[in-house]
Every structure is written in structure tokens, then in C-alpha cells.
Amino acid sequence: MPENHYADRPPRTPPPLNAANADLNIDREVRLQLYRRLQELRQVGNRLHELFFQNLVRGTSHLSLGMEAVSAGFGAAMRNDDYSLATYRGHAHTLSRGASMEGVIAELLGRDNGLMRGKGGSMHLVDVENGMLGSYGIVGSNLPIANGAAWSAQLRGSGQVTVCFFGDGGANIGAFHEALNLAAVWELPVVFVCENNLYMEYTPIDLVTAVEHPAASRASAYGLEEIVIDGNDVDEVYTCAQRVIERARAGAGPSLVEAITYRLGGHSRADMAKYRPEAEVEAWQGHDAIELYHRRLLSLGVGEAELTAVATDVAAQVNAATDAAKAGPPPPLEEVHTQVFADGGSSWRN
Amino acid sequence: MPENHYADRPPRTPPPLNAANADLNIDREVRLQLYRRLQELRQVGNRLHELFFQNLVRGTSHLSLGMEAVSAGFGAAMRNDDYSLATYRGHAHTLSRGASMEGVIAELLGRDNGLMRGKGGSMHLVDVENGMLGSYGIVGSNLPIANGAAWSAQLRGSGQVTVCFFGDGGANIGAFHEALNLAAVWELPVVFVCENNLYMEYTPIDLVTAVEHPAASRASAYGLEEIVIDGNDVDEVYTCAQRVIERARAGAGPSLVEAITYRLGGHSRADMAKYRPEAEVEAWQGHDAIELYHRRLLSLGVGEAELTAVATDVAAQVNAATDAAKAGPPPPLEEVHTQVFADGGSSWRN
Amino acid sequence: MAELTYRSAVAHGIAQEMRRDPSLVMLGEDIGPAGGVFKTTVGLWDEFGPERVRDTPISEQAILGAAMGAAMTGIPVVAEIMFSDFLPVCFDILSNEIAKARYMSNGQLAMPLVVRCANGSGVRFGAQHSQSLENWCMMVPGLKVVAPSTPVDMVGLMAAAIRDPDPVVLFEHKSLMASKGEVPDGEVLDTLGTARTVRPGTDVTIVALALMVPRALEAAEILAQEGISAEVIDLRSLVPLDMASILESVRRTSRLVTVEENPQLCGWGAEIASIVAHEGFWDLDGPVLRVTTPHVPLPAADVLEDEAVPSVDRIVDTIRANWD
């Protein structure tokens, strides 16, 4: 089997950059925040990649390298008490809600200072205090659960909106269908965001999907608007996020957004993603969320020095978080037996 | 709780009868066969209803009274070696493939001469010899399985087409989505037929569905044509069935058909279906598949006497089948332990 | 004191809790105006309205997903899965998500929800609507499992399950629906994880659950006439499991028989037998016996279903045949 088994397929190239997005009405301060967030997500992603190859991440890790604009854009558009649910590829979505970098990194290292003290691991980041209701390892499972969080907000009249991220591959599983239908019927304040990075693990999504857009082409099946955005243009993501979140908050019901993006690295762990056409990878490298945004900010008059300062600042933060994470001890062995039940333990008999 | 809890909803009335269907190019012989089949299905249904109230059907029974035109029309359009899969509401679909009336009735009576010697019961009629691959009790389950039968025919190059029947309520379950997508991607020779009788068990389907047509409004989500037909007009059903089955046989892939129909009786067992608006029930009684067809055949010059003869003939057949079914002994108790495994037994250890 | 059917005890218990806790909600198929296909939720929609008693599409994953998401954000939920046989349709949400969320989040997520379902044989519905699947839930770490056998237990254990901060699966036995019993006026609240000795005895301990409890009692009656004194324990709850009561009983009787409606392999009786064969080994004076449905899917015909599921006669015969 050749490692690059889909190398001969016609490359699926990024959408053309929408230059008009530079003119979107977004505050300079917000844009700088978005840039900072992109830097954080990218730099933590890179760091986790390094730690994996240093054999310090013992399990797996599904990075969002290249896909950061989706979580950054949505994260910035959410209210502090809004809810997020992600897949196993949930690091960026957790960080974009304000979770501690140390907590995330330490969790992947299996340390006691991890977000869940090592119990959950890379695929299951949860940070309830910051509205992050979890990363779900089973494809599709988070969509029906997101409905529940949205239902709860509806019942409580809290005005909270739930944003649920999933992959292109996840749009073909049964839970997607059930969740979308119920959300529409109950007019739930929930936004489903498909991060279409064109691939399942190693199989191109178009080979196994009946329609062009795994999520958006199905919106009409639930009476919803078809929304496809450039998931690498953080301004476009942010603006769309504001709109659909506002809509949900106003009681106008759910939305389904498909954000087209690409992972710069592999699916997980040591995957080098050699199975993709080279021209495709190159095209997407040329449409990198962070570089695009860097150029846009320059074009909007932000100085190179200011951007560099952000990047440097973030680098220091990531270094400090890494050191702190590494300094954490392993969790005590008794932790195996805690928190199965609400009494803190795992006792099932007397 | 009032028994007629949805009585105040606006009635959902039948589609207007399409008079042009009289002009469809269908042989007189075929039409008489269709009429006979309708009579068979109706009369067996009525008989089963009686037997239930005589407490002879010990389990449950989900009748197709009022919905017979769908199975009659599709059954007539199928080749002998084509495959059918149905839900628990599978009597008509089994009979329309040529299964023995005695076998069906006896199965409901739990007798040894039942189609499956009493092992399966009303919800699980199977008659492989006649292409009936089963009645499935779990909503949605038969759709992915139908794909498998179609895949097998594709692999074997047999030209067989698989027809899979399901309900409006079944269009909201995850298996529907997975099955439709795979069928489309693999271009399987399968036809999915939604019998939309406007209700789940007791809940009107429109209260829990995001779109007008639970099945057809979703066809585009799988790149398929939206097809809605009058499920009570057997000529319309038959013509549509011919078209989509031919398409599948020719290798042009799956179809999704939504046949609008109505059950004249309850969902199952002793349900009197009092929860529906009276005006709705009356409107549909006026759009009864058998009466409609009776009138059409008269208008096409078939004599009343000829039609009466068919009905009388079928009545005799049903009586004979009932007597034979009742004469069957209960299955021997050892049958509990047979046919779990291919060796004929159920042994799981030495 | 009022006499209630087991069926109406379901709604009775839920109503008690919905009155107590205005945040408690329900969802499921046909549970609203229709009152449930087993008529176990009759009256709740009328009293608590469509916001708190929600009809759903036929989407079991969506049902349990909604229940989970609501529970973990502060809304306690009672979700109905119409037949336990449909649990496999949503088993990922139940076993991988609901059961594990607290653990994986290291306690960040709470899960105050109850999944109710009709369970068990006797109605001649065949292999996909008659199963006893308590062991399917017992085997999943993080789930609690309850199966009441009487109206009063139904009310009290329903209340306990609803108030429990952990996810509880509550099995309602189809063949017990019409059975009747006294239920005290006022609040009824029971305790999870407590078995009940429903008949004292000295020679053999019979452990049973749900429909098997009345059968075990009848069997004990017959055995008594033959000079065998059987103690009958209604297990009521599989998780938490009241092993103390079982071990204590076996200490006195020196014999254990479990009576399970599930097909044999990996049933709850196996778990109990294995624990007794360890911790109670030196108390045992004879082999541990299990009476179960044979390891087959359930047949539909009445004579076959009756042959498959443990009967009073089979319980008696098994014990008699192994008596010395």
C-alpha cells in the first residue's frame, strides 16, 4: 500500500479568499484578540505535537493545526456562560473558551494538574467553569447531547447558547440526523458547526458522502438555511458566529454551519497525512488561517511589531504552561476509584 | 386525558384523487390482479382484527388496514426474486409477495404451521422463498439491512432489486440517515418506501418532524429525487414502483418514495385510534384504496359482477386459510431451543 | 393508603417528584397526551403541561442525548425509552456518555437523570419486545439499575432514582403492569441498593428480581409443603447491589439459587453467584444454582414463551432436583 494512496486524486483547493472580509465591521481590539487566540491555539498545538514526539503524550492527540480559525471565531462570539461541545479534536475548542493552557497540556501528559487529573485524556477535555461541556470520543455523540444543554437553557430561560462542533465525517452518522431534527422541532438555542477538513481519518469525505457538503447540503432536510463559510478566514467565521448565535439567543432556533478548512498535520498521533495530494496540501498551506490573518491585519494598518509582540507573548505563555504542566506529579493511584458516582467514589455494593 | 387528544387539530386530508391515473397504461389483467391483491390484504387484515378480538392472537398485531395499496402496488411491480423488507407492520408486505395466508395467520396465532412456527410472531414475518427478507420490530433497523441485500445483489450481478418499507416516524431515526447515504454513495439497487400514514403510534408526525415530508423532504440530502405519491391510489403506486424499480435494476441507484396513506384502524392491538380528528378519519374513509379502485375499475368498464366474484373468491380463500391456521397445533416446546445457530440448535458450551 | 396498580404507580411516583421539584422534566415517545403506550404516564401531561412532559420523535439517541445534556446543566430529567429492547439503539449515549461523563470529567459533570423503560416477557411480543436487559445496564460502570416488583416499590424507588444525583435505569415490568398493591398516602421515598427479604426461610436463599419475585414466592410456598424452607429476597436494585443481605442470608441457609429472566450468559445471577462463591464459599453446603431463561432469543408463541422463561415449576424442580 503506497503511503500516499490518494495522491493522484484531483486536489480539493481552498475557497478563494474573500477580500471583502477585510471590510467587515469588526473592532480593531476584537481583531487583535482573534489574532492572539489564533496564536495561542497554533502554538499550543505545535507544542503538543513536540511533546508527542518526545513521547511525553502517552495516549493520542488529535490536533487542530490549520483549523484554528473556527474555534477562535466562534469562541470570540460566545458569551462567557454559553456552552461548547467538541469532538475528540477538542483542544482548540477548550482553549478558545479560556481554559488553562497548563490544564490542557498536563491532561495530555497524564498529570495530576491536568484538567481532569488524567482521568479523561486528550480526547475528553472538559472545563465546565468555562462553559466547555466536553470533548466526545464517539463520532456524532455530542450533537444530541448539545441539544440537551440547549433545552436546559431554554427551560431555565437563561439565554445561553450551545455551540456544538463536529467533523465532516460526523455528518454521515445517525446521531447527526436525530439531533438536527429535534433541534429544529424544539427550536433549540443551539448552533451546529461542521468543521469540514475534507477528510475522515484517512479517507476523503467526498468518497463516502452523497452530497457536496456533508452538513450544509442537508440543512434543508431540517428546514434550515444552507450556510457554508471559509473556515480559515477568522473574520468570516466570527461574523457568521455572531449572526447564528444571536439568532439562537433571540429564540429563533438552531443553525447548521459548515466551515471549510483543512488540517495541516495528520489525523492523530504520528499520522503524517502523506495520503493527500501534494498540490492540495500546498494550496491549503497557502491559505493558512494565521498567515491570512496576519496579512489582513497588516493591510488594516496594524504594525508588524505589534503582531510579533503578541506572538512572542503567547510563546512565553506556552513555555510557562508547558513547564508547569511537566512539573505536575502523576495522579495518585486512588484516583482510579473516584468520581464514578456523585458521592465521589465507585462503590456499587455494600 | 381525553381519548381523543388530537381531535381539535386541523384534519390532514387526503390528496385529491388524480383522475388522470385512470389513463395510465396498465393492462386490464394487471389491474384485476391489483384488485385481487387489495381484497386479499384487506380481508386478511379484517380477519386478523377479528381473531385478535377473539383473543386468539396472543401477542400484538399491527394491521395495514387502509394502507394496502402501497404493498399491493409495489408487490405487483417486483420480480419474483426481488427482496422486500418491512417493519413490524409487515403482514401486507409479506402477503403481497405471495406468502401463504395460512402461514401468516397461523404465525399470529402462535401455531406450528405459522411461517416461522411461532418463533417470530406478528412483528417478524419472514418468507425467504418469496423474497420477503423480514419484518423488523425496531424502527429504522430494516433500512441499513436492505442496503446489504442490495449490495449482495450488486456483487452477484443478479439484477435483483430490494424494496424497503418503513413509516413516517421511522424517517426521524438515525438509521434512516446512514442507510440513505450509503445507498446513494454505493449506488445500490434499493428502493426505500416511506408509508406516511401521518402518525407514529399516537402522535401526529408533523408535531415531531422538521419538514413537511419526513422522507421526501430529505431526498435532496442524499442527492435523490423528491417523490411523493398518493399511497391510496394503487395505479399511482404501481406506476411509480415500476419506474423506481426499473431504475434500480438498470444500475442507476436508489430511490426514496413517500407514499401518503392512512390507517383506518389503530396503531396496534386494541388501539381504537380515537385520538385523531373525526373529520380527518372521515375524509380518509372517503379516500379508501379499495373503494377508489373499485370505482375506477367500474369506470374502466369492468363489471360489478366480476369484482364481486373476486371478493367472494378471496373471502373463501381467507376462510379456508383461517380454518387451516386454527387447526394447527401449538409448536412443540423443544422449538424454544432450535435454530439459534446453523447447526439447528442453541448449544453455547460443551 | 390507596390501592394502585403497578402501572399507575409509575405516574404516581413521577408526579410526586414533579410536584416537589419544579425543575424536573420528562421526555419520550407518546408520553404526553397519549399517556404512554403502557399508560404509565397518564395524567402527567395534563398536570404538568407540554413544557415539562415532552413528546419526541422516534429518535432514541436524541432522547437520551437531550436528557444527558439537560441533566449535566442542572435540569433533572426522566427519559422514557419505550421498551428496554430499544436501548441498543441509543446504547452509545447510555453506556459511553451518560455513564462515563462524571468520571471522565473528574466530577465536573453531574448526571441527575432516570431512564425508564418497559422490560420483560409475558406479552408474546417476540424477540425484540420482550427482553430482560437489566444485566446490560448492570455491566456498565457508572449506571445505577433498579427493577421494582410492586406498586409501592415502584413509587418509592422511582422517587429515590429521581432524587439520586447519578444516572439510574429503572425497569418497569410489562407483565406486572396490572398487578395491584397498597401505597401509603403522602410522600413515599425508598432507598436504592436495598434488597428486601420477602419471605424468611432457613434452608435455601432464592434471589429474584421483578416478575421473578412472585414466582419465587409461589415456588417457596410449594417447597414449604415439601419441607424445604426457602428464603426469598427481592433484589430490587442491581446497582447498588445489596450483597450484605444476600451473604447474610446464605450464611444462615447455606444454599443459593438465583432466578433470572434474562438469557443465561453474563446475567446478574452470574455476578452474584461468583461473589458468593468467593466471599460466601465456606458458608455453602451445596452447589450454587441459577434458574434462567435459556440462552436463546425469546420466541413469540405463548406456549414457547412460557416454556422459555423461568416458571414456578422450573424453580421448584431445580431446587428439588438438587436437594439431598
Added chain:
Amino acid sequence: MAELTYRSAVAHGIAQEMRRDPSLVMLGEDIGPAGGVFKTTVGLWDEFGPERVRDTPISEQAILGAAMGAAMTGIPVVAEIMFSDFLPVCFDILSNEIAKARYMSNGQLAMPLVVRCANGSGVRFGAQHSQSLENWCMMVPGLKVVAPSTPVDMVGLMAAAIRDPDPVVLFEHKSLMASKGEVPDGEVLDTLGTARTVRPGTDVTIVALALMVPRALEAAEILAQEGISAEVIDLRSLVPLDMASILESVRRTSRLVTVEENPQLCGWGAEIASIVAHEGFWDLDGPVLRVTTPHVPLPAADVLEDEAVPSVDRIVDTIRANWD
């Protein structure tokens, strides 16, 4: 004779059968050009082509449904569910449909299919990708269940499972993937339902499965140094279950210990313990012991996962502590 890894033995066994039976097909996620996420299907797509080795969408119900429909119409199928942890997503098709079709149809439908999945702990993937779920399949009437522990067993039992006319779930252990062993040249065909005594002994019978087999063997080695002679049985197959071998062994050793990777409740060890506590009761000289993962979801951190899953030390300690 060639040395194969356990991982490559999977494809080796399947290839042998695909060459033998040109009607045999496969389906699953990323099993084609990618060779499977565990690289267990490498080479099959190249040799047998995309018609016989089909990539699917992420649609487990569609996968098992397609497998079932094809199998019952004459096409034998090997379906991959990537991780056993995903079985609950398609558990209706497996437990209600595939397992019961023959019975409900009174033998009209045959079901020659194999469901393969990666199973078990040791890779620090956390609670949703590390489970040992053999008992979930064992408890379903109509399914056969196999879990090989060596490359040669993988080839031979894969072939046997594929040729078996009944549905078989075959568990491939993630932590054994890199292990190596000799596999004879030419056709290798084993027999379902046969356990293997992998170490003879006289004092205690240890029954183990998959990853627990090498651990039980190591434990036996240590115990031998302390004068305890342990017989180790590799169960290999849960359905059919080779109870004869276990009972025969216990007759000689008078002691039984099961070593299970699954969480305790309703594990396969419970079933075996309960049978031995009945049929082998008078052979037993001491309590039946079970070593299992505690009844918790699996934690992700390496130290915690290692603490949870039965280790050589825990097996040794359990036996030692119960020795008299």
C-alpha cells in the same frame, strides 16, 4: 513457518479466506487504501480490490446493516467496527438483528458474517477507546465470540470465524498488535469453542483471555517459584465456551481464578465462576476468585490505566493472599 505480528496475522487470516472464497467481502472505515487505522488490513485492498474491500462512511449502523443484509442473501462478510467501544453505536443491528434473525425466521435466514474490532486497554486512549467488551457480545443469544491472544490463533480463529455459518464477533487486542509468533505455512484453520491449556499445573486453574493470557503466564511463573503450581487456560472463545476443559482442569486443581480485563459486573468470569460453583462445586477446595478491572470507566493517564487493569502483580497477589 514465518514469524508474524499479531497485527499482520489479521490480514494474513483474512487474505487466506478471501483467496479461498471469492465471494467473501469486507467493509469498514479506512480499511481500504489506508489499510486500517491499526494497519490490520494492509495489503487486502491491493490484492482484492475496491469491490471486495470497501471503505465506508462513518456509519456503523450502515456497516453492520450492510453486512447483515449481504450475509443473509448469500454473501459472507467481514465487517470492521474500528474500536469495540463503537459497538454501542450499532448495537441494535448486532444484538437485535444479526443475532436473532436465524431464530426469529426459524432458520430461514443464515448469517455467515464476522464483526472484527480492536479491543482492550494499554494504549492510554481513555474511557471510550480502551474497553474490553467481550461480555457485551457473550450475553447476546445468537452471537459467537472469539478473542485470540497469539498470531497463530488469530489466523486460525479468523479462518474458523469466517467459515462459520453463524455471526462471530472477533476481538483484536490493541496491546497485542506488536507481539510476534510463528505461523505455519499453508492453510491455517482452527476450531471455535476450544480453549487451550497454555501451561499445565496442579494447584490452581487460571482462566484468561487475550491480553490477560501472557499476564497469567507470567504470574504462574512467579507463583511457581513460591511453590504454587498454576495451570493457565487460554479461553480463546467465549461462545462456544469450552466448559469441559475448565471443569476438567478444576477437577484436578480444585481451585479456580478468572482473569478478566473487563470491569467486574457481569463479566465472562462471573459466568464461568457461576457454572463452576454449580457443576464443579464438589471439586472446589476454596473460594472462586476473580481478578478484574474494577467497576470503573477506564482512566486515560498511563499510571491510572496500569493501576486499573489486572497486572501480573495483582494476579499473583490475589492468588497468594487467598492461599492457605
